[in-house]
Amino acid sequence: MTHTTRPLKERFELLRTFGLDRVDPRLDEMAAALADEAGMPYAMINIFHPATGGQHFVGLAAPRGGRWPTVQRTMAPDWGYCPEVPKKNGRALILPDVYEMARFAGNPVVDALGIRTYAGAPIVLSHSTESGAGVMVGTVCFVGTTPQPDEAGQAMAELVKRHRDEITRDLFQHAGLHPPELLPHRPITTSTAQEEGT
Structure with missing residues (x-):
């Protein structure tokens, strides 16, 4: 299920339920x-706005001041990789090194x-x-300003997925719901980018 095909009211209610x-x-x-843990300057819990697709960082880790650019709580739907x-x-x-693919x-x-x-x-x-397949509401991600070697990709995937799973379980528990091991996610489209398992 894509992040845009469920009725807007249902998606807004889902976001409210999970805070x-x-x-x-x-x-x-x-x-x-x-x-x-990633050793990166930025990490986000990024939620897609149901109506506009705009990105809202309901959880944000970012350096303050110094040489680091400031990251706001919102981002346009065509910015970034989420x-x-x-x-x-x-x-x-x-994406260990975003320069390795021209479109990124x-x-x-x-x-x-x-x-x-x-x-x-x-x-x-x-x-x-x-209720069957869940709804993709956003992402858990980290980003950095130093490219990583290709061989770091597996460790990056395992790290972000582990934190995603921990955050998902916390969201269910905080909402007073029983957390699933992993909700199935219906296929969407084929991408040429590097793929990692859920």
Whole structure:
């Protein structure tokens, strides 16, 4: 299921149920834990706006001041690499060096923030673990300004997926719902980017 095909009312209700319709210091702490373990300056819990597709960082870890560019809580739907994740058939998107693929090298975040590496995994939620495929509402990701070697890709994938799973379980528990092991995510489209398992 894509992040745009469910009725808007249902998607807004889903975000409210899981507390993803607003910034939460708890989610900032989770993003900071990911950034620290990844050794990267930025990490986000990124939610796609149901109506506009705009990106909202309800959890954000980012350096303050110094040489690091400032990252705001929102980002246009055509900026960054998280909007590419829905095309990954429910898989993580891992880009050790964004320059290795021309269509990723030209992204606005490369010029604006100096981003050179990215790892993101989809957040899939549902009101019920018995309702079939969940809804992809956003991503958990980290980004950095130093390119990583190709051989780092597997470790990046395992790290971002582990934190995604921990965050997903926390979201279910915080909402008073039983957390599933992993909600199935219906295939979307084929992407030429490097694919990692869910």
